[in-house]
Amino acid sequence: MKVVSGQWSVVSSCGRLFCLLLTACFLLACGVVNLQGPDCAEARPRVREFYSFHFGNDLKVSPENLRSREEFLTPAFVDRLRQRDSTFDPFTLTEDHPKAFRVGECRLVEPGKRVSFNVLLFWKTDTESIQRSINVDAVRENDEWLIETVGIVKPD
Numbered sequence: 474m475k476v477v478s479g480q481w482s483v484v485s486s487c488g489r490l491f492c493l494l495l496t497a498c499f500l501l502a503c504g505v506v507n508l509q510g511p512d513c514a515e516a517r518p519r520v521r522e523f524y525s526f527h528f529g530n531d532l533k534v535s536p537e538n539l540r541s542r543e544e545f546l547t548p549a550f551v552d553r554l555r556q557r558d559s560t561f562d563p564f565t566l567t568e569d570h571p572k573a574f575r576v577g578e579c580r581l582v583e584p585g586k587r588v589s590f591n592v593l594l595f596w597k598t599d600t601e602s603i604q605r606s607i608n609v610d611a612v613r614e615n616d617e618w619l620i621e622t623v624g625i626v627k628p629d
Contacts, residue, residue: 509579510581510584512581512584512588512613513579513580513588513590516579516590516611517576517590519611519619519620520576520590520618522545523542523620524564526542526545527565528571528573528574532564532565533562534559534561534562536555539551539555542564545619545620546619546620546621547612547614547619547620547621549621550619550620550621550622563623564623565594565623566623566624567594571594571595571596571605572595572596572597573594573595573597574592574593574594574595575595577590577591577593577606578591579591582610585613586613587611587612587621588610588611588618589609589610589611590608590609590610591606591607591626592606592607592608593606594606606626607624607625608622608623608625609622610622610623610624
């Protein structure tokens with residue numbers, strides 16, 4: 474009887490340890506505390522949606538392509554883009570189109586009105602992987618987050 478009781482005790486200790494490890498893994502994977510503010514949390518999906526649309530379609534500069542992206546952009550940004558004469562992509566700031574992107578860190582610029590995202594761009598070839606960052610500013614207009622500017626990341 475003592476052996477069975479001793480075995481049960483070992484199994485019970487292992488079971489408790491397993492449950493604790495499982496709970497810790499769940500909290501780390503699923504329950505990560507969201508440290509970004511509400512403005513960043515609201516604007517992030519819109520910026521991600523824009524870049525998903527942009528990368529999923531023709532990245533060439535053309536009036537038609539700009540029109541198809543207008544719903545994500547402020548009217549002032551659209552006007553500035555219409556006036557420019559350039560062959561590089563105004564949304565990735567390059568002529569060599571990246572293969573992937575990730576919307577990274579967000580910084581609150583003006584509460585309730587303006588946020589700035591660090592968007593990472595990725596290129597991969599057989600010999601190298603390259604990553605570059607750009608800044609994407611979004612503003613709230615008519616209760617909707619729209620992209621206002623895309624710029625080069627300036628060193629601190």
